[in-house]
Amino acid sequence: MTDDTTLHLEELHTRLAQGAQDAGLLDIAYRTVDSPVGELLLAATERGIVRIAFHREGFDDVLQTLSTKVSPRVLRSPARLDAAATELEQYFEGKRRGFDLPLDFSLSHGFRRAVQGILPTIAYGSTASYAQVAAAAGSPRAMRAVGSACATNPLPLVVPCHRVLRTDGSLGGYAGGLEAKSALLHLESAA
Amino acid sequence: MMLLPFETVVRTHGRTVLRVCLSVAGADDADDAWSETFLSALDAYPRLPADANVEAWLVTIARRKAIDVVRARGRRPVTVERLPEEPSTLGIPGALDDERAAAETVARAVSALPGKQRQAVTYHYLGGLPYQEVADIIGGTTDAARRAAADGISALRRTMGARP
Numbered sequence: 001m002t003d004d005t006t007l008h009l010e011e012l013h014t015r016l017a018q019g020a021q022d023a024g025l026l027d028i029a030y031r032t033v034d035s036p037v038g039e040l041l042l043a044a045t046e047r048g049i050v051r052i053a054f055h056r057e058g059f060d061d062v063l064q065t066l067s068t069k070v071s072p073r074v075l076r077s078p079a080r081l082d083a084a085a086t087e088l089e090q091y092f093e094g095k096r097r098g099f100d101l102p103l104d105f106s107l108s109h110g111f112r113r114a115v116q117g118i119l120p121t122i123a124y125g126s127t128a129s130y131a132q133v134a135a136a137a138g139s140p141r142a143m144r145a146v147g148s149a150c151a152t153n154p155l156p157l158v159v160p161c162h163r164v165l166r167t168d169g170s171l172g173g174y175a176g177g178l179e180a181k182s183a184l185l186h187l188e189s190a191a
Numbered sequence: 192m193m194l195l196p197f198e199t200v201v202r203t204h205g206r207t208v209l210r211v212c213l214s215v216a217g218a219d220d221a222d223d224a225w226s227e228t229f230l231s232a233l234d235a236y237p238r239l240p241a242d243a244n245v246e247a248w249l250v251t252i253a254r255r256k257a258i259d260v261v262r263a264r265g266r267r268p269v270t271v272e273r274l275p276e277e278p279s280t281l282g283i284p285g286a287l288d289d290e291r292a293a294a295e296t297v298a299r300a301v302s303a304l305p306g307k308q309r310q311a312v313t314y315h316y317l318g319g320l321p322y323q324e325v326a327d328i329i330g331g332t333t334d335a336a337r338r339a340a341a342d343g344i345s346a347l348r349r350t351m352g353a354r355p
Contacts, residue, residue, distance in 0.1 A: 009205050012222060016201065016229050025233050030198075067196040072237055074196035 017077035027071035029080040030063065036092050036187075037180040040157075042081045045070065048102030049084055051154050054176035070106050088157065094187060097124035099158045107154040111142070115149035122163040125188045129167045151175060157184070194241055197233055204246055205229075208253045210328065211318040215257035220264065224257040231256065244302040250318040257319075300350050301343075307331075308343030315340045 020026040028050065030043040041059045043051040043066055050070060053062040067074050078085075083101060090096035098120075108116055118136050122128045128136075130143045130150075137146065150161040151173055162184045166172045174181035205225075212224035232252055239248065301312055310329045314320045315336070320328075326336040 005206065005209070009209065012205070012209070012225050013201060015222075016226055016233075019226055019230050020233055023230060023234075025230065028196075063196045063198070064193065068193045072194040072197055073233055075198050075201070075233075 013076075017075045017079075020073075020075055021077065021079070025073055026075055026077060026080075027073035028066055029075060029077035030066075031076060031078040031081045031085070032059070033081075033085050033088065035088065037176055037183055040088070042084050042088075043074075044080045044084065045104045045106065047106075048104040049081075049155060049158065050104040050106055052156055052158060054156070054180065056177060057175060066107075084158075091157070092187070094190070101158060103155060103158065105154070108152070111137070111139070111145055112149040112152055115146055116153055116155070116159050116161075119150075119153070119159050119161055119164070122160060124160075127163045127165050127185065129165055130172065131167050133164055147172065163188075194236065194239065197236055200232070200236070200245060200249070201229060204249050207246065207314075207318075207328070208249055210324065211250055211253040211314070211320060212257045214318070214320050214324055215254055216261050220257070220260045224253065224260045227256040227260060228253040242299070244298040244313075247298045247301050247313045247317055250313050254317065254319045296351070297347075300347050303350065304343050304346055307335075307339045308346065311336050311340035312343035312347070316344070 017026065017029070021029070024046075026046075028043055028045055030041060030051075033040050033042060037054065039055045041051070041053040041055075041062055042049065043053075043063075051062060051066060053059060063074060087096060087099050087101060091099070105113055105116065115133060115137050118133060121136070122133075130146045131140070134140050134142045134146045139145070146164070150164050153159050153161040153175070156162065156175055162174060162176075162181045164172065171178050171181055208228055209221060209225050212221040212228065216224045228249065232249055239245070301309055301317075304312060307329055311325055314325045314328060315322060322333045322336045322340070325340070326333045329336060329339075
């Protein structure tokens with residue numbers, strides 16, 4: 001078939017996503033956005049943002065994991081992510097210091113979930129060590145587990161795992177790559 | 192095996208479903224039939240067995256939805272070159288459990304057919320496409336498409352233990 005058909009299928013897809021939303025069948029909506037740390041994938045359930053992923057994580061893999069662990073009713077549909085896209089844009093422009101978005105922690109459990117809940121208390125522009133976060137979580141010796149909780153954070157940027165460093169001040173790890181982590185810290189210290 | 196994100200299903204099979212809708216419902220109603228097909232499929236998708244033949248499943252829903260859309264407008268469905276020789280025993284989402292089980296059995300048998308036979312059976316018998324359009328999709332002549340479908344049906348009769 002022709003390019004006209006391709007365009008037509010895009011229109012039908014848009015209409016399908018809207019119909020799915022209206023019928024309560026759009027369990028996961030997603031879109032991609034450009035950012036200074038590369039293309040990002042944003043995904044949301046009806047409850048809130050469920051996943052933010054960096055390009056290097058592989059969007060196909062990320063979507064497959066969402067399909068398996070949350071629901072296979074997944075469609076590309078930008079509308080539900082409009083607020084998230086706007087807030088992230090403001091953040092990258094240095095005009096926003098915190099996020100005001102509903103979050104869905106379906107992908108996190110137990111101690112990791114608890115740690116991820118603590119991370120937003122680390123203020124914009126400041127950092128904490130893995131040891132400090134472990135202490136704040138009530139398990140001062142669980143530094144490695146804090147490291148895992150940061151590494152598996154399903155909502156980077158919004159849940160600021162980039163503000164957690166090694167005790168000696170070195171970067172540690174980051175799902176988005178150390179360059180991205182460093183860029184975010186630089187952005188926050190400059191603003 | 193895991194279910195793929197539904198987005199992938201729409202991207203992979205959207206074109207084929209549109210062909211079935213165009214063929215059965217005509218240009219005026221094809222879009223509505225396409226939307227109805229994927230909404231209905233999205234609803235049922237989490238319950239689809241991970242090894243199901245997604246294309247056969249979708250094409251079957253598409254044909255049913257296209258006929259429904261046309262009937263709702265009080266028109267007759269576009270006549271196909273030749274109607275399927277026997278009524279389909281395939282269920283659609285929400286159908287009775289034994290009907291759904293039968294549908295899965297057929298779909299599994301269809302998936303086991305060699306490529307062209309599988310496509311010809313799916314598009315002609317499940318989707319209601321005339322052989323000429325089947326040939327447009329799978330390549331080759333109309334006669335070759337007809338032969339592939341006939342060979343496929345013979346093979347299905349054998350594997351499913353039906354009397355000749």
